[in-house]
Amino acid sequence: MTVHPRVLDYPQSFLPGVIPDEAELTAGQRVGAGRSYGFFTDTTLCIGCKACEVACKEWNALPADDLGLRGTSYDNTGDLSATTWRHVHFIEHIAENGGRATTMPPFQSNWLMMSDVCKHCSPAPCLEACPTGAIFRTEFDTVVVQQDICNGCGYCVPACPFGVVDVSLEDGKAHKCTLCYDRLKGGLEPACAKSCPTDSIQFGELGELHDRAHQRVEVLHAKGVENAYLYGAPGTPGATGGLQQLNAFFLLTAPPETYNLPRAPSRPAERVGPSLAAGLATIAGLAFASLAMFAAGRAD
């Protein structure tokens, strides 16, 4: 990656203030309202350093979680929660007989690592479920919970097809990744993407990210990683069942379930119509039957 010429304007170690449009220097993108932004997380580049988890907690002032050992893999975070908005999965490839794998596939050895995050779905099931309008779509095409409006009804929690958003029992509000809404407003790249040392997490405008991602898949296929595929880009697994695309999408090399992702997630809002219609039809039928029975009583 070449260095942006504007970098030379800021040689000092301690900057006097925020660099205007800093994202241009760190992610090669200016951030502007009215355009769609997202993350492309390329799992073949992830080394499991968890810098993203730490950067996210630092920037968003999120408290530490339970510091226990899970004993399943090197992932002791477990899942995304109200206080964890980036989470690195560690999946160890075990050989067929249950022992140590002796062959090593290219990229990621026998460990798969993937930094998971809110997908900023389009359309977003959490937003469509929110009865207060606390969850909204920002001018950057991302999905954010407004803390001053949320009343903690918790309906977004089961609505999310990826188990991302959660209600904190500490403050009674729903919380999730904001795609660093505040940083975007200030022209900065989101904290996790900026801190990622291998560029496994790439921030940018969606169209450009899609191009980059498709090229990367082709490069990987050419190098012999035949099972590389995109998850969440338009027309790929993850963008199914009424979900047009996930603004945070992934490059994966194993079945989605391996990374705790559903193969064909669906948009819950599409079940509202059929469900209401079936319910109302049933009860309307019974209501008319009751009327007939009361009326029959009058006849005799």
Place this chain on the structure above:
Amino acid sequence: MNAPALLPERATDRQILTYYGLPAVKPSLWGGLVSGYIFIAGVGGSAQIIATAADFARDPRLAPVIRQGRYIALGAAILGAPLLIIDLHTPQRWYNMLRICRRTSPMSIGTWVLMSFGLSSFAVAALQYVSGRLRRPSRTMQTTMKLLEVPAALTGMAMSTYTGALLSATSTPLWAAAPCQIAALFGASAMASGTAALALAGQCRGASSEAGRALDRIAFLASAVEVVLMLSLRRRLYEKGVAEALGDRGSGLAYDFGAVMLGAGVPMLHHGRRILRPNRARRPSMMVSLAVLAGGFLLRHILLSAGNDSARRPNDYFRFAGGPRQ
């Protein structure tokens, strides 16, 4: 574009991969309060429907059923709203529910349904009360009541069934796999519970035998539809591979014996016998009405907690969100 063929083959049902067995979606935070609300909303909504149907039959002997139905509906609306507010995690902000109206969210739809049901039920019940105290109720009062009971009954239909959509418009496998069955079942069960509540009210506060006979028939029909829907829901959940949570920790037994048999099957037979032999059967059994009400609550509570349980099972979710079977 990467061809879908590159997506690794879907594992067979038995060997679906999971991430160390950790849940892939989060369960709802709902518990008994919400099952209680779903139940009460059904009883009140259906009591209003039955009262309106009875009023439309223009039979003066039905007056007690109409009156009791209207009061039960108001009681349910008065009880239901606080249950929902207490269940919020920031209850002092409950009024934010009134900021928007959203078609994609059954929670928002339900907010407005409950509001309009509550207001119209209040108006109808208030007119009912006042006209009961007057020696000669005015004609305008009667007409207003007739005009208001229609929206009250229509929103009563929504009250009895929208809760099915509330559960199904989520990513919880056990609820999302059967959107039509759950809503239809809630509707039938609500009618059965509403009828049982009216039968009980009739026993305590007096009712005519004409009303009793009609209520027997409605109860029989509603319970019969309920039994069929309960069995078809169970089948559907098995077909979709998301029924495991219903077989666990006794919830399967509670469903089959508590909800299906005691709550609907036995009452159906009881009312059927009363319809066939009107002379032999004397008073309707209070026990049966109580069993219907208990079964109605149980049904909702089992479905709610089994749903939460299914969300914690990655295999269930991956079967539900597994795409077309290969």
